[in-house]
Amino acid sequence: xxxxxxxxxxxxxxxxxxxxxxxxxxxxxxxxxxxxxxxxxxxxxxxxxxxxxxxxxxxxxxxxxxxxxxxxxxxxxxxxxxxxxxxxxxxxxxxxxxxxxxxxxxxxxxxxxxxxxxxxxxxxxxxxxxxxxxxxxxxxxxxxxxxxxxxxxxxxxxxxxxxxxxxxxxxxxxxxxxxxxxxxxxxxxxxxxxxxxxxxxxxxxxxxxxxxxxxxxxxxxxxxxxxxxxxxxxxxxxxxxxxxxxxxxxxxxxxxxxxxxxxxxxxxxx
Amino acid sequence: xxxxxxxxxxxxxxxxxxxxxxxxxxxxxxxxxxxxxxxxxxxxxxxxxxxxxxxxxxxxxxxxxxxxxxxxxxxxxxxxxxxxxxxxxxxxxxxxxxxxxxxxxxxxxxxxxxxxxxxxxxxxxxxxxxxxxxxxxxxxxxxxxxxxxxxxxxxxxxxxxxxxxxxxxxxxxxxxxxxxxxxxxxxxxxxxxxxxxxxxxxxxxxxxxxxxxxxxxxxxxxxxxxxxxxxxxxxxxxxxxxxxxxxxxxxxxxxxxxxxxxxxxxxxxxxxxxxxxxxxxxxxxxxxxxxxxxxxxxxxxxxxxxxxxxxxxxxxxxxxxxxxxxxxxxxxxxxxxxxxxxxxxxxxxxxxxxxxxxxxxxxxxxxxxxxxxxxxxxxxxxxxxxxxxxxxxxxxxxxxxxxxxxxxxxxxxxxxxxxxxxxxx
Numbered sequence: 001x002x003x004x005x006x007x008x009x010x011x012x013x014x015x016x017x018x019x020x021x022x023x024x025x026x027x028x029x030x031x032x033x034x035x036x037x038x039x040x041x042x043x044x045x046x047x048x049x050x051x052x053x054x055x056x057x058x059x060x061x062x063x064x065x066x067x068x069x070x071x072x073x074x075x076x077x078x079x080x081x082x083x084x085x086x087x088x089x090x091x092x093x094x095x096x097x098x099x100x101x102x103x104x105x106x107x108x109x110x111x112x113x114x115x116x117x118x119x120x121x122x123x124x125x126x127x128x129x130x131x132x133x134x135x136x137x138x139x140x141x142x143x144x145x146x147x148x149x150x151x152x153x154x155x156x157x158x159x160x161x162x163x164x165x166x167x168x169x170x171x172x173x174x175x176x177x178x179x180x181x182x183x184x185x186x187x188x189x190x191x192x193x194x195x196x197x198x199x200x201x202x203x204x205x206x207x208x209x210x211x212x213x214x215x216x217x218x219x220x221x222x223x224x225x226x227x228x229x230x231x232x233x234x235x236x237x238x239x240x241x242x243x244x245x246x247x248x249x250x251x252x253x254x255x256x257x258x259x260x261x262x263x264x265x266x267x268x269x270x
Numbered sequence: 271x272x273x274x275x276x277x278x279x280x281x282x283x284x285x286x287x288x289x290x291x292x293x294x295x296x297x298x299x300x301x302x303x304x305x306x307x308x309x310x311x312x313x314x315x316x317x318x319x320x321x322x323x324x325x326x327x328x329x330x331x332x333x334x335x336x337x338x339x340x341x342x343x344x345x346x347x348x349x350x351x352x353x354x355x356x357x358x359x360x361x362x363x364x365x366x367x368x369x370x371x372x373x374x375x376x377x378x379x380x381x382x383x384x385x386x387x388x389x390x391x392x393x394x395x396x397x398x399x400x401x402x403x404x405x406x407x408x409x410x411x412x413x414x415x416x417x418x419x420x421x422x423x424x425x426x427x428x429x430x431x432x433x434x435x436x437x438x439x440x441x442x443x444x445x446x447x448x449x450x451x452x453x454x455x456x457x458x459x460x461x462x463x464x465x466x467x468x469x470x471x472x473x474x475x476x477x478x479x480x481x482x483x484x485x486x487x488x489x490x491x492x493x494x495x496x497x498x499x500x501x502x503x504x505x506x507x508x509x510x511x512x513x514x515x516x517x518x519x520x521x522x523x524x525x526x527x528x529x530x531x532x533x534x535x536x537x538x539x540x541x542x543x544x545x546x547x548x549x550x551x552x553x554x555x556x557x558x559x560x561x562x563x564x565x566x567x568x569x570x571x572x573x574x575x576x577x578x579x580x581x582x583x584x585x586x587x588x589x590x591x592x593x594x595x596x597x598x599x600x601x602x603x604x605x606x607x608x609x610x611x612x613x614x615x616x617x618x619x620x621x622x623x624x625x626x627x628x629x630x631x632x633x634x635x636x637x638x639x640x641x642x643x644x645x646x647x648x649x650x651x652x653x654x655x656x657x658x659x660x661x662x663x664x665x666x667x668x669x670x671x672x673x674x675x676x677x678x679x680x681x682x683x684x685x686x687x688x689x690x691x692x693x694x695x
Contacts, residue, residue, distance in 0.1 A: 108624035112636040134316040134328065138373045166372065184374075190307040191372060231369045239276055241282040242331065243321040246530050246545055252324030256317075266375070267319060 002048040004039040009081050010058060012036065015051040015207060017061050036089045065096075066094075069105040076107060079122035082175045091117040126176040132180050135257075137266050138166035139227040140194060166193040167225070169264050177204055183214050232266045239267040271356055273366070279356040279409050283347050284338040284382055287439070288495065288527045291315045292328040292377035292412045295434040295490030308412025309378075310370060311434060311490075317375050329414065330370055330379040334358055334395055338384030342452040344441075344500050346532040360399040360412040368407045378412030378434070379403070389459075391419040393425035400432045414490070417467075420459035426466045434520070435490035438463050440515070441497045443507045450537055451501060467492055468519045491522035498553065499529035499546040500538060506576035509556055516560070526553045548675060552578040559584055562607045562616055581676035582668055586612045589649060590664050590671070596649040597656055601626050602638065612671065613646030633657055646672055 003018050005011035015036045039050065053063035065074055077092055094114035096108045109115045166188075172180075177197045184193065189208060196203040196217060203217045261267040295316030317326040335346070335357035341349045358366075367379045381399065386392050403409045414435040417426060430436060435679060438460050444449050445457045467488055474484040494515060496508055512524045528545040531538065532595060558602060559565040563585070570584050571577065579587045589596065590611050598607055600622065608619045621639045633652050637643055648667065649660040662665045669680055 004283075108621070110621060110625055110626055110639050111629055111631070116638055130314070130316070133312070134318040134374075134377075135375050140373075164682050167376070186374065187310050188308060231373060232272055234277055234366070235370060235373070235375050237328070238277055238281045239319065239321065241278050242327060243323045243325075244285055244530060245323075247323035247325075247528075247547065249324040250322060251324060253320045254325070255326065257320045265319065266373075 002035055002037045004037060004048045006051050006053075007038045009078060010053050011051070012081060012092075013061060014053045014088065017057050018049070018051045019093065019226065020061075022046070026133070036093060053089070058237060062165075065099075069099050073099065073105050076118065076122045079125040080118045082179075083121040084124045084173070084175055085121050085124070087264045088117065088121050090114075091121070105224060125176060128172055128174050129176045129179050129183075131261070132170055132176065133134055133183050135261050135265060136168045136170055136180065136184075136195070137264060138168045139229075139232070139266075141165045141167055142226045142228045166191060167196065167227075168193065169198050171195045171199045171263065175200065177202055178212075178214060181206065181214075185212050236267050236270040276356045276358055276362070277332070277366070277431060278339060279354050280332045280336055280358065281336075284331045284333045284380070286527060286530065287380070287416070288325070288330065288348070288525070289380070289437060289493055289525050290326050290331075290416065291523065292414075294522055295412060306404070307408035308368065309409050309411035311410070311412045312377070317497070318374070318376055328377040329412065330367055330376045330378070331380040332358070332382075333361070334363065334383040334392075334399060335386060336384050337386055339387070340385050340452065340454040341437060343453070343533060343535050343538055344451060344497060344529065348533070351533070353473050358399075360402050362617070363399050364402040364407055364409075370407055371409070371411055371504060376411075378414070382416035383418070385418060385454075387538060390422050390425055392418045393421045397425065397428055397432070400429070404432055412490070417463040419455045419463070419633075421581070423466050425647065426463045427470065430467060430470065431485055433488060435493065435589045436463070436467055436488050437493040437495070439495040439549060441495065442501055443496070443503050445513050447501045447503065462494060464494070464515075464519050466523075471520070492519060493523040493525065495522055495525040495527055497529050498526050498550050499543075502574035503614045504571075504575060505549075505556070505578045506567075507551060508553065509560070510572055512557060513560055513567040524557060526550050526557070547576040548580055556584045564606060572599060581672050581675070581679045583612075586645065586668075586671045590667055593664065593667075597651045599654065600650050600652055601630050611646050611649045613642035613644065613649075669673035674685065 003015040019036070037048070039048075061160040062074060065077075078096070080088055080092055080095075091114045095106060095118045096110075098112065099113065102109075106112065106115050107119060110119065161178075170180075175197075177195065177200070181195050184195065185206050191206070192208060193202055193206050195206075198201050202214060205213045205215070209214075284497050287637065292311070293313065295311045295313070311432075316330060319327050321327055333354070336347045336353070337355050337357060338345075338349055348565070363379075363381075370376045371378070372592075379400075381396060383392050383396060386395070398417075400413060400415065403413070412435075413433040414437070415429060415433045415684065417429070417436060417438045425438075440460055442451060447455060448455060448460075470487055471491075474487050474515045476485045497559050498508070508526070515524060516522050528547050528550040529539065529543075530545050531541045531543055534541050556565075556567075556570050560567060565588070569588060578584055582590070589610065595607075596611075598611065600608075605619060605623055607621060608614055608638070609616065614622070618639060622631065622636070622641070625635070625639065629635070630653060633643070633655075636650075638654070641693050648661075648671070650657075659670075661670060667676070672680065
């Protein structure tokens with residue numbers, strides 16, 4: 001049978017607590033009698049049990065992991081989960097069960113298949129996050145009144161304050177919107193910005209002085225926005241002159257910066 | 271002159287300074303509260319884009335002005351060259367930097383300048399620009415500034431309080447080369463700012479250890495640059511001098527810039543000379559070995575063999591020349607010797623040391639952990655078993671270990687083509 005969860009990390013961890021409560025262990029998992037799957041995507045033929053998120057149990061589980069296996073394990077699992085690789089849920093479950101069996105963080109046991117997969121998945125997420133910290137490009141909107149954004153007191157921001165609003169888009173393989181937005185909230189703390197994940201149609205909104213907000217995006221709003229291109233042109237000019245002609249090496253450029261990242265980068269789209 | 275034109279001239283003029291990193295500065299941590307309204311530094315550097323020559327760009331690298339009173343032979347901005355000259359006003363450059371930063375094009379600013387009137391006058395212009403950026407625009411991002419050789423102690427100190435990293439380009443190894451290449455500079459004028467920064471940093475560290483509060487001073491440390499191929503200096507001289515600089519001045523990085531001929535002069539290589547890119551690459555590999563793998567410069571090059579082998583990376587070259595200590599047993603050998611095995615880097619060595627506590631490692635396990643077995647297999651045994659193919663001479667082993675460019679040179683030698691044609695590859 002399959003333990004079904006809603007697709008979020010909290011839901012996944014709740015499903016794992018159900019599993020631990022039902023005393024599943026490594027050997028029966030290996031016989032493929034049960035697994036964890038997203039609601040609506042479970043394989044046919046086997047029955048599914050819906051799991052629910054209970055905040056207290058979730059907190060206790062988090063504390064149990066951190067206390068017994070160190071602070072890093074929850075981060076590793078979170079990053080591995082965000083990689084959205086197919087089958088990563090099973091590997092994470094095996095990872096946790098291995099931790100329980102050996103009574104320590106199994107991250108060093110890279111010869112084990114499940115550990116290798118989990119570590120590589122979490123590395124994949126971290127590397128993509130680090131890349132996008134550099135590759136995301138913000139553009140200033142010239143007609144902010146088209147965006148109807150409310151702050152926590154319910155007032156429309158754009159009418160009252162008329163701030164400079166910056167928008168950035170990207171299409172990451174891993175679900176890093178939350179992590180990337182935190183980085184920019186720290187860095188550009190006095191700036192009003194919106195980051196849009198085009199692949200998953202979600203966006204994060206940062207209003208200076210307030211908490212980050214994540215919501216799913218209304219596609220119809222996008223087409224009416226106009227952007228200010230004065231500094232974009234300057235950047236494109238600078239990008240052309242900074243290269244040394246005698247050392248030109250497009251292959252090296254492409255191996256460092258694959259074409260898939262260039263879609264929303266100003267200097268490659270002028 | 272319009273801003274776009276200035277940016278074009280002054281960006282182009284600054285591109286030969288290869289220092290690119292934005293890492294290593296814990297200048298403004300986000301948790302320390304809003305000292306600056308916009309920007310912070312990331313301890314691990316962030317690359318923002320890659321230019322057409324394959325180099326990483328993370329900073330706005332420009333000259334404040336390319337007017338220069340010096341006449342250094344190798345420099346495109348030398349006084350005698352008839353090129354378009356421009357200058358930013360401090361306000362123009364500060365506002366340009368902050369707008370680029372807000373759009374996430376850059377991690378920060380890399381500022382150099384031609385020498386105008388005197389070293390100290392030029393320094394005062396640099397200080398004014400950076401002060402504007404830090405104070406008026408409340409910029410907390412990364413700033414790297416080039417010190418002007420001959421600058422006074424006061425101006426070096428004032429600048430150090432404002433920036434994350436400072437550097438002075440050494441360019442050449444000896445005073446005699448400097449005398450004809452850059453007659454207005456001297457070894458003393460270049461080394462003096464480096465001495466001031468390193469001495470001040472040491473004094474401030476002592477204060478901190480004794481719980482005396484001091485301001486932040488060049489938190490990212492110092493770096494420098496050598497030009498490779500403009501003067502007949504061997505790798506031995508360059509690497510021993512780099513090592514001395516690392517040890518005596520506590521430098522963060524030494525950069526090596528392959529000489530690109532821009533001027534014609536009897537004391538310089540001909541204009542058609544291809545830049546020595548492979549030699550530059552081997553020097554960077556040797557530099558990494560000195561910094562992270564505990565190699566001494568004397569182990570990689572010596573006065574009898576003063577240049578690095580171009581066919582092989584320096585680590586493989588050392589391993590082949592010292593083959594008597596190999597093969598070593600992966601499950602027993604200590605960390606420092608493990609670091610010396612070609613194909614095992616710092617990360618793989620640490621993974622091996624952690625993993626072998628739980629299990630005796632096999633060939634397959636090593637491959638899963640990211641060891642480059644193509645090279646490492648010649649130097650390791652796995653529980654006593656040697657898994658590599660046979661070879662008879664050290665030349666044969668060198669060929670088996672060399673990369674694509676190395677093999678091109680082997681083939682060229684066999685046919686009799688002069689190596690100089692493949693050096694620029």
